Amino acid sequence: MLQTAFDTEPSLDAKEERDIYLSAFRFMLLARVLDDKLAALYRAGKIHGGVFLGRGQEALSTAVGISLREGDVFAPLIRDAAGRLAFGESVLDSVRTHMGSPHGPMRGRDGNVHRGRPREGLLPMISHLGAMISVVNGILLARRFQKKSGTVGAACIGEGATSTGAFHEALNQAAVEKLPLVLVIADNQYAYSTPKSRQFACDSLARKAPGYGVGVQTVDGTDLSECLKAAGAAISRARTGGGPQLIVANLLRLCGHGEHDVADYVDPKLMNSSLGRDCVKAAEEFLARRHWLDASQAAGLREDIVHEIEAAVAQAQREPAPDPFAEEWRAIASEHLCEGQPEHRRI
Ligand SMILES: Cc1ncc(C[n+]2csc(CCOP(=O)(O)OP(=O)(O)O)c2C)c(N)n1
Numbered sequence: 001m002l003q004t005a006f007d008t009e010p011s012l013d014a015k016e017e018r019d020i021y022l023s024a025f026r027f028m029l030l031a032r033v034l035d036d037k038l039a040a041l042y043r044a045g046k047i048h049g050g051v052f053l054g055r056g057q058e059a060l061s062t063a064v065g066i067s068l069r070e071g072d073v074f075a076p077l078i079r080d081a082a083g084r085l086a087f088g089e090s091v092l093d094s095v096r097t098h099m100g101s102p103h104g105p106m107r108g109r110d111g112n113v114h115r116g117r118p119r120e121g122l123l124p125m126i127s128h129l130g131a132m133i134s135v136v137n138g139i140l141l142a143r144r145f146q147k148k149s150g151t152v153g154a155a156c157i158g159e160g161a162t163s164t165g166a167f168h169e170a171l172n173q174a175a176v177e178k179l180p181l182v183l184v185i186a187d188n189q190y191a192y193s194t195p196k197s198r199q200f201a202c203d204s205l206a207r208k209a210p211g212y213g214v215g216v217q218t219v220d221g222t223d224l225s226e227c228l229k230a231a232g233a234a235i236s237r238a239r240t241g242g243g244p245q246l247i248v249a250n251l252l253r254l255c256g257h258g259e260h261d262v263a264d265y266v267d268p269k270l271m272n273s274s275l276g277r278d279c280v281k282a283a284e285e286f287l288a289r290r291h292w293l294d295a296s297q298a299a300g301l302r303e304d305i306v307h308e309i310e311a312a313v314a315q316a317q318r319e320p321a322p323d324p325f326a327e328e329w330r331a332i333a334s335e336h337l338c339e340g341q342p343e344h345r346r347i
Pocket residue numbers: 079127128129157158159160161162186188190191192253257
């Protein structure tokens with residue numbers, strides 16, 4: 001999380017701009033290397049449950065997480081490792097959850113992606129299919145009733161979720177209530193194996209926004225710069241009373257739906273198109289062109305990241321499994337979710 005959204009500081013000097021890009025790139029790379037490590041652990045049989053990755057979506061996801069502030073609410077989904085890290089989630093929280101450690105935020109109970117820290121604004125997801133939008137709406141409404149202003153809530157979804165009633169009802173409610181909601185659609189061309197031509201018949205999801213009375217921006221989701229500017233602008237508008245904002249990002253999922261899916265249904269033409277550009281490589285090239293990060297600095301950064309992730313994995317591997325005889329089975333005790341309550345019980 002940065003203290004200021006990218007575009008709310010028109011006077012950003014060159015150093016501040018560089019720092020934002022370098023910080024964003026670090027989160028993108030951290031998420032990519034973490035995803036690769038989790039995939040390797042899954043294939044080695046070290047992770048139970050599914051592993052779902054965000055390859056190809058790191059620029060968009062980072063842009064959202066990094067542009068939010070402390071006190072905001074973020075509802076990431078299964079492809080948002082980058083946004084989670086940028087919002088403040090630790091590598092250890094992710095690794096512990098995937099490896100079933102009772103010391104993780106969900107205490108070893110979660111199927112890997114439903115983790116979060118609600119009191120810190122990071123919501124554990126219920127479902128990937130639009131369910132979290134109305135949860136964010138509810139929190140924003142509660143803040144309004146409590147006369148707390150200035151909070152933004154961001155929710156991420158895929159294009160497949162726009163076919164659900166949950167999406168329609170929540171976006172309509174946010175518009176009617178003029179909630180400071182930023183809804184980010186990663187249009188990654190497939191909902192599991194279903195191509196988007198089987199999800200909607202309009203030429204762009206951006207067309208939905210005027211129908212709800214919502215502001216919209218369309219971005220190249222493989223371009224960090226476009227994503228940072230769009231996320232910063234949307235969050236700033238929502239925060240200053242502009243009502244809900246939609247971002248539609250065009251990109252391609254560069255992996256299967258989960259690590260169990262080889263994704264052989266993906267059209268090779270898409271992979272070779274501009275949608276299939278690897279946003280992490282593109283961002284690294286952008287930083288090199290600006291002389292903000294050379295090849296040896298990039299290699300050093302990657303090395304540091306690998307060490308950080310290896311240390312987290314080693315730590316989680318040393319931790320005991322949950323003891324079914326000594327435990328209650330709730331991941332997060334609901335009475336401890338509200339603000340001002342002590343941390344939920346740890347074993
Ligand atoms: C209500 C519900 N139906 C089905 C599923 C299974 N499911 C999980 S993700 C997914 C596809 C989602 O596609 P999309 O919204 O485009 O997001 P993407 O996976 O591309 O990020 C499906 C069918 C679910 N989690 N919840």
